[in-house]
Amino acid sequence: MSEPVIEFEAVDKWFGQLHVLRAIDLVVAAGEVVVVCGPSGSGKSTLIRCVNGLEAIQGGELRVLGESLTRPGVSMPALRTRVGMVFQSFNLFPHMTALENVMLAPVRVKGLGRAEAERAARALLERVRIPDKAEAYPANLSGGQQQRVAIARALAMQPRIMLFDEPTSALDPEMINEVLDVMTDLAREGMTMMVVSHEMGFARRVAHRVVFMDGGSIVEEAAPEAFFAAAKSDRAKEFLSKILTH
């Protein structure tokens, strides 16, 4: 296995009294694509939000790209430039065009010149297959287009890891594939990805591993073929029977 880039060691997290992550152990290797699934409230979104420090952990250790997030003095903004994130509700900046959304971090964080940042941003919009929407504001884009701009924005800082938090859950069905196609391209190019998703077709085709969570714990991890063909735990079987019946 290649070098580990995300390492959870006995990680615990609480929201007040609520124990949302329970003794999580999980290692993701460079270039690996891990799909995290499970019923709502199982802690899967919280799990990936810990990786870029949007959520702090209260117990155990979490190392990302070799850096411990619990070590005092660790620079989270610097780490976040190496970990891209895509949200369920896109969260594009509505007062900026698609191009400006993608350029913001390279210009403000990396200090790139505008001309250079713009060239890179246009190349990224090309890569997510919407070069013609560069000047459009988010309000004038479809959900699928918005989510692809969001992916380009996350890629702008050339991250080594990409986190996807239910990237297609807010999309109309006919737009899901255009987003999944872009994600598939990324995976094939060797990007390390953690994807919270119920797109089982995507998991089957693209993922190296499926992680099933319930009640804040990882209940089962397996290669996608094994997981879909013969889930071991009853909870995973029950979950699969619910989402795969139609």
Place this chain on the structure above:
Amino acid sequence: MLDLAVVVDNLRFMLLQGFLGLGAFGGGTLRLAIPAIVLGFLLGIAVGLARLARTPWIRVPAGAYVEFFRGVPLVMVIFWIWFIIPQLVRLPIPEYGVALTAFVIFEAAYFGEIVRAGIQSVPRGQVEAATAIGLTPAQAMRHVVLPQALRNMVPSLVTQMIVLFKDTSLASIIGYVDLTKAAQIVNDREIRPFELYLFIAVVYWICTYSMSRVARRLERRAAAA
């Protein structure tokens, strides 16, 4: 009968002295209103941000400031500064300084609340997205939150600016020669209250109406983007 000659005869005094503040008395409605709006708003941004600070050492005093000044009459704040501060510092403060200080301090409480509400109207996901691409909290505020918040604030900001503009007439109670005081001076001599006070009402109305027109245009332009 309405006799507008009294307005015409005293037009220069009321407009130049009272409205603009060009003349022997200092004074002037615009000379007070414009810096009061600008400085009050700037202090208001600071107050609004302080209200949202994580540390209670900043948040609680800012909250107390807002609650206090929203709870007392403006006239009282003007009187305090007029009567009490000069005694404490043992220096006379001119009417202009008193009025401007009172308005900035008082209005910053209202502007602060507008700024706070505007910032809170920006969805949390915006801050998360800004954070996730590596922006520091200050950069996220500057480039992502404030531009959107300001847009949402425009209607309430303009309303508050209109209120402030009209409230400058209260400065006349300490002898500050604004438009209202100028009309009063003329009326003391001419005794034509109906014409004179009707005239200044028209001047105030024209100003506030143009403010709301500008605001509406700003809102439309923001909505188009």
